[in-house]
Amino acid sequence: xxxxxxxxxxxxxxxxxxxxELELSLAEVAVPEPGPDEVxxxxxxxxxxxxxxxxxxxxxxxxxxxxxxxxxxxVITANVPPPALRAMAARLNQSMPIGNEGAGTVVKxxxxxxxxxxxxxxxxxxxxxxxxxxxxxxVAQVLPLPDGTSPVAGxxxxxxxxxxxxxxxxxxMQGRTGIVHTAAASNLGQMLVKICQKDNVPLVxxxxxxxxxxxxxxxxxxxxxxxxxxxFMEELITALAETKTTLGFDAIGGGPLAxxxxxxxxxxxxxxxxxxxxxxxxxxxxxxxYGRLDMSQTLVPPGVGFAWNLGxxxxxxxxxxxxxxxxxxxxxxxxxxxxxxxxxxYTAEISMTEALNLDTLKAYNAKATGExxxxxxxx
Numbered sequence: 001x002x003x004x005x006x007x008x009x010x011x012x013x014x015x016x017x018x019x020x021e022l023e024l025s026l027a028e029v030a031v032p033e034p035g036p037d038e039v040x041x042x043x044x045x046x047x048x049x050x051x052x053x054x055x056x057x058x059x060x061x062x063x064x065x066x067x068x069x070x071x072x073x074x075v076i077t078a079n080v081p082p083p084a085l086r087a088m089a090a091r092l093n094q095s096m097p098i099g100n101e102g103a104g105t106v107v108k109x110x111x112x113x114x115x116x117x118x119x120x121x122x123x124x125x126x127x128x129x130x131x132x133x134x135x136x137x138x139v140a141q142v143l144p145l146p147d148g149t150s151p152v153a154g155x156x157x158x159x160x161x162x163x164x165x166x167x168x169x170x171x172x173m174q175g176r177t178g179i180v181h182t183a184a185a186s187n188l189g190q191m192l193v194k195i196c197q198k199d200n201v202p203l204v205x206x207x208x209x210x211x212x213x214x215x216x217x218x219x220x221x222x223x224x225x226x227x228x229x230x231x232f233m234e235e236l237i238t239a240l241a242e243t244k245t246t247l248g249f250d251a252i253g254g255g256p257l258a259x260x261x262x263x264x265x266x267x268x269x270x271x272x273x274x275x276x277x278x279x280x281x282x283x284x285x286x287x288x289x290y291g292r293l294d295m296s297q298t299l300v301p302p303g304v305g306f307a308w309n310l311g312x313x314x315x316x317x318x319x320x321x322x323x324x325x326x327x328x329x330x331x332x333x334x335x336x337x338x339x340x341x342x343x344x345x346y347t348a349e350i351s352m353t354e355a356l357n358l359d360t361l362k363a364y365n366a367k368a369t370g371e372x373x374x375x376x377x378x379x
Contacts, residue, residue, distance in 0.1 A: 005040065005107055006031060009133035010377070012352050014056050015095045016080055016088050022060035024076040024356055025069065027095065032136045034110040039118050039137060045155035046102030046130040047344070048355075048364050048373045050251075050291055056098050058091075059084020059295075062365050067358045074356040099130030099375075103145065103154035107134075114139045122149055124157035131352060133377045143331060149338065155374060156344040159315065160188040161334045163290070164195055166318045167249050169326065171201065174286070178202035178245030180236075180261055182252050183293060184224070185212035185369045187344050189251075193221045194341040202243035204236070206257070212369055227257065233264060241268035248287040249313065254294030258310060259301050261287050266305040280305035288313035293367055347371045351379035 008028050015023040034040050048056075060078040069075035080088070103124040109115040123142040129135055145154040171179055181192055184205035196203040197220055204223040207213050213224045223239040225232060239245075246269070248261040262285055269281035283305070289298065290313040300310060319327050334342050347363075347370075354360055355375050364373040 005042075005134070010352060011097055011129070011133070012099070012131035012355065012375075012377075013095045014058070014098055016058050016060075016085070016092055018085075018092045020080045020082070020085055022058055022076075022078045022080050024056065024361075026073055026352055026356070029132070031134045034108055034115065034136060036110040036112045037115055037139050038110045039106045039115050039123070039139060039142060040108040041102075041104045041123060041125055041135045041137060041142070042107045043102050043130055043132055043135050043377045044104040044151035045349075046099045046375050046377065047156045047159075047346070048375065049100060049156075049159050050293070050367055051159065052098055052100055052131075053365060053367065054292070055096065057361075057365055058088055062362060065358055065361065067356075072353065074353055076356055076358060076361060097129035097132060099132070100128060101126045101156065101158040102130035102135070103151040103157065104135075104378075105151070106142075112139070118142065118144060121145075122151055122154065124154040126158040131355075131375055131377060143335065146335065146338070152346075152349070152374065153338060153343070156187070157334055157338070157342070160191055160344065161342040162319070162330055163315045164188050164191040165330045165333065166315055167192060168195055168199060168201055169322065169330070170288075170318065171247055174247065176245075176247045176286075178204065178240075178243040178247070180204040180206065180240060180245050180248040180265075182206045182227075182248075182250045182257055182261075183291070183369065184221075185215045186251065187372055190215070190219060191342055193219055198341065202245060204239045204243060204245055206236070207369075209369075215370065227260075233260065233267075236260070236264040237267045237271070240264050241271050244268075244272075246283060246285045248285075250287055250289050251291035252294045253289045253292035254296035254298055256299045256301070257294075258287050258289060259299050259304070262304040262308045262310065263301060266303060266308065269305070280307070282307055285309065286311075290314070344372065346374040349374045349376055349379070351375070352377050354379075 065078040106118045127141045250258045265285040269283035284307040286309045
């Protein structure tokens with residue numbers, strides 16, 4: 001198997017120049033040799049997650065994107081507005097690899113027994129740089145998949161599944177009893193619905209289209225609220241009061257929605273008050289922003305009470321905080337429920353050159369609900 005490994009391979013790169021231009025391209029890089037506890041993976045499936053897009057396109061204005069290069073080595077350039085350029089000062093003029101997670105076959109290993117035991121196995125990996133034909137990872141960064149599991153089935157083992165599981169773990173750690181989640185018909189949102197059903201956790205799902213509500217109804221979601229409904233706030237308050245939910249996770253980020261969650265939580269708590277207080281319910285509420293589908297300002301209006309909290313949320317700090325016992329339990333659950341709770345569905349499987357097709361880029365950068373693209377770097 002080791003004889004099939006080339007000396008060099010292709011890797012997708014993103015570069016933001018200080019001149020205000022984004023450049024996406026393919027680079028030929030050396031295929032590294034594994035150290036004692038490392039494995040070399042032939043990457044065969046890696047998803048395009050919103051977190052990947054944050055690095056891939058940065059703050060570029062994709063409406064200005066232009067294609068150049070050749071059929072085998074396409075290049076895309078786009079303008080980066082000055083405010084976004086300032087925010088990315090630390091990465092200017094650095095050609096950076098992309099891709100948080102993926103799966104493939106171990107084709108070469110280091111000398112340790114733990115590494116050699118993975119030779120020929122299909123594994124999932126988390127460690128960045130997965131939009132590459134080959135990726136070197138430490139054995140601690142890979143997850144062996146059950147025999148017969150395809151790389152496609154294991155490609156999204158980490159980011160969405162562990163994020164969804166971490167929401168429930170956070171709820172339990174904070175002593176809360178329910179969750180409200182936005183962009184709820186996403187791949188991650190559907191996983192969260194299934195987790196909460198299995199764990200008997202009340203979940204309020206917020207969508208913005210009837211089609212999205214239908215997706216969630218089909219998998220058994222109970223509380224579904226459409227943010228475009230004229231009676232949205234009343235329906236949301238009723239659902240939050242019924243479930244006694246005081247914890248929210250928001251994938252939208254910008255605009256009024258995070259603030260509306262806080263207002264509705266306070267209104268739901270006020271409904272259960274036995275005595276009036278000019279300071280509101282006193283119930284502590286928390287909304288975490290974990291995505292930025294909307295890049296505008298986050299708006300928090302009056303009416304949130306005096307015990308509200310709004311903050312950012314990232315998976316990696318959570319995993320570092322909870323320790324190895326919780327991390328291992330979460331990872332094992334993903335493996336056990338890989339084809340049920342944590343199954344991902346993809347709009348299309350594309351090559352790295354196809355990922356740098358202008359129309360395809362605009363399609364996956366739209367981050368539309370129910371549309372998720374998968375790259376096969378060796379296609």
